[in-house]
Amino acid sequence: MSLKKALFTLIFLLLNLTFEASAQDTIQPSAVKSKKAASYKISRAADDLKESLDANDEVEIAKNYEKLAEGFIERGDNAKAEEYLKKALATYTKLKRNRDQTRVTRSLAKVQESQKKISSAIQNYEAAGAASMEKSEEQVNRNDANRLRSANSPAAQMNYSNANIKLLEKEDKKAEVADAYVQQAEANLQQKNKEVAIESYEKAISYVKDKPEEVVKLKTEIAKVYASDNQFDKALGISEKLLAEAEKTNDFDTQIKQLQTLATIYFKKNEPEKAIQCLKQAYQLALRQGKTAEVKTSVLQLLQYYKANGKDKESIALYDDFFQNFDKLIRNDSSLIDEKTFQVTEEKIRQLEKEKALKDELIAKKNTFNYVLMGSLLLLLLLVGLIVKALYSIKTKNKEIALQSLRREMNPHFIFNSLNSVNQFISQNKELEANKYLTSYSHLMRNMMENSNKDFISLSSEIEQLKKYLDLEHLRFQDKFDYQIVVDDALDTETTFVPNMLIQPHLENAIWHGLRYRETKGLLLLKFELNRGKVSVIVDDNGIGLTESAALKTRNQKVHQSRGVTNTSERISLLNGLYKTQIDFSITEKNSGTTGTLVTITFPLLDKI
Known part of the structure; x- marks a missing residue:
């Protein structure tokens, strides 16, 4: 038994090592002419692609990528087809x-669906539907996407x-109608409705009569359905007829495939002698024609049978025959030569x-470089005038920044009001309130002094300062307003x-010009929001509003508020110039059935200074 196991292990290992490079494992049965046409199409498209790449012609490059993919689809190599379709798509999109x-x-x-890449296939069907210019085309793609989503519902x-089918028949797209009928047949098989599945396959055949390889493929599927339903005579009849037709036309690929199919049917029918005879014929024919992949398939099926039935002599005889013909098989396999030739061509394409x-x-x-050069020439013409202006602007801004560092201290108006x-x-005689107020006031002043030399501070520090300030004002005007601070969860305050x-x-x-004049308690809302990469600070109050506030102000109050707005504008201008950022500021009065003022300050999301 150890010798037998060693032989089996060696044969399987050699087969796998030998055939790994062969693309024929994934190829469906097709006519000889069709395979040669596919190989010629691939070779021609590769040559055309090299020319278009050398000429840097984007449109032709995309067309030749697509032609290459079509050749690989015809040859059954869907993985390669997917690779070149993606390249074509990228260029067409560009x-x-x-x-x-x-x-x-x-x-x-469709190529991804054939490889069971369902998620990717759904996405691309949807993308094709979204990009379609015609309604019918859009609906066909959306139907295919939904069909794949309904994997658990054959109905x-x-x-x-x-x-x-209805949409594609109107467009006279026969190949796609045939594909849709095949999809129907597969759904029927999931529902164990084999008779209807066969009808669907036959309808598909009626749309591909001009493609013999597709007809053979579909009839083979019908034979498999009959065999799975134990209708062996019908299954054998179809395969034998296909075999006879292939012998007349010297279609060796189809002959081999049908012999293998007949073997499978005979095994199911419990006639192993006939099955082995068919496999041997398939093996010998594949050896003569240099069909490496088909030799592999036949050898593996024979070995499995011999192993299961303890026929060691037959296994060893098959082993000897295989290795005697091994070198000749490799030399005769044109597909391996074609594959090697294309690998060289593909390397050239990649280069x-x-x-x-x-x-x-x-x-x-x-x-x-040309744009930079042109821009430099234009800038050179303006350089002399700009130097004088820039020097003056730098001196002015330095003075303004120095002055601004002093203005970062707490507003004197607030200090006066606090002491008052x-x-x-x-x-x-409210000593407790006075003591509490002074303690909070001193903490706020200390924070202000610590941050007085900084143009930007963390959001958490700013909120802490503003909360302390609002607590002080609320202690003073607690019957006039409440306040809320709302921070967007998307903002990291640190x-x-x-x-x-x-x-x-x-x-x-x-507070001072809006809320404290209300007859009832108002609300001051401070919000920090993140919108499209920008931070929005919103100061929303339901005070008396700008118009009524202006009518009530003393001359000193008007000057103070005006200067406060001016200072804000000046600081924003300086910050925008110094840090190359974009801070926006607006004040509006509410006029939609409610009073109050809305202040909005917007600036980019900054995570470092």
Whole structure:
């Protein structure tokens, strides 16, 4: 038994090592002429692609990628087809060729579906539908996407296939109608409805009569359905007829496949002698024709049978025969030669792709250099005038920045009001309130002084300062307003930076010029939001509003508020110039059935300064 196991292990290992490079394992049965045509198509498309890459013709490059993919689809190598369809799609998308993009996207989805890449196929069917210019084309793609989503519901799959059949018949797309009928047949088989499945396969055949290889493929599927239903005579009749027709036309691929199919049917029919005879014929024919993949298939089936039935002599005889013909088989297998030849061609294509990418990069750099040169010449003409202006502007901004560092201190108006409040608490014998107020006031002043030399501080520090300030004002005017601070969950308060104390003057204005004049308690809402990469700070109060506030103000109050708004504008201008950022500021009065003022400050999301 150990010798037998060693022989089996060696044969399987050698077969796998030998045939790994062969693309024929994934190829469906087709006529000899069709395979030769596919190989010629691939070779011609590869040559054309090399020329178009060398000429850097984007449109032709995309067309030749698509032709290469079509050749691989005909040869049954869907993995390669997918690779080149993706390249074609990328180029068509870059060139904004919508119709070509739609067509290739659908082809890509079909290739991915054939490889069971269902998720990717659904996405591409949907993309093809979204890009379609025609309603019927859009619906066909959406139906296919929904059909794949309904993998657990054969009835739903049939409904989508039926809908597509009606649409595709109107467009006279016979090949796609045939595909839809095959999809119907597969759904019927899932429902164990074999008779209807056979009818669907026969309808598919009626649409591909001009493609003998497709007819053979579909009839083979019908034979498999009959065999699975134990209708062996019907299954054998179909396969024997296909075999006879293939012998007349010297279609060796179909002969081998049908002999293998007959073997499978005979095994199911419990006639192993006939099955072994068919496999031996398939093996010998594949050896003579240099069909490596088919030799592998036949040898494996024979070995499995011999092993299961303890026929060691037959296994060893097959082993000897295989190795005696091994070298001749490899020499005669034109597909291996074609594959090797294409690998060399593909390497050349990849090299040309790299050269094209390099050319594109050089052209882009050259264009950039030209633009920079033209811009430099224009700037040179303005340089003399700008130097004087820039020097003056730098000196002015340095003075403004120095002055601004002093203005970061707490507003003197607030200091005066705070001390006045303390005095008021003391005069009313409210020592506890006075002490509490002074403690909070000292903490706020200390924070202000610590941050006085910073233009930007973290959002958490700014909120802490503003909360302390609002607590002080609320202690003074607790019967006039309440306040809320709302921070967007998307904002990290520790890593997000905001302009230092740019918000405080507007909170002060909201309280002193709006909310404190209300007859009932108002609400001051401070919100920090993240919108499309920008931070929005909103100061929303339901005070008396700008118009009524202006009518009530003393002359000194008008000057103070005006200066506060002016200071904000000046600081924003300086910050925008110094940090190359974009801070926006607006004040509006509510006029939609409610009173109050809305202040909005917007600036980019900053995570470092």
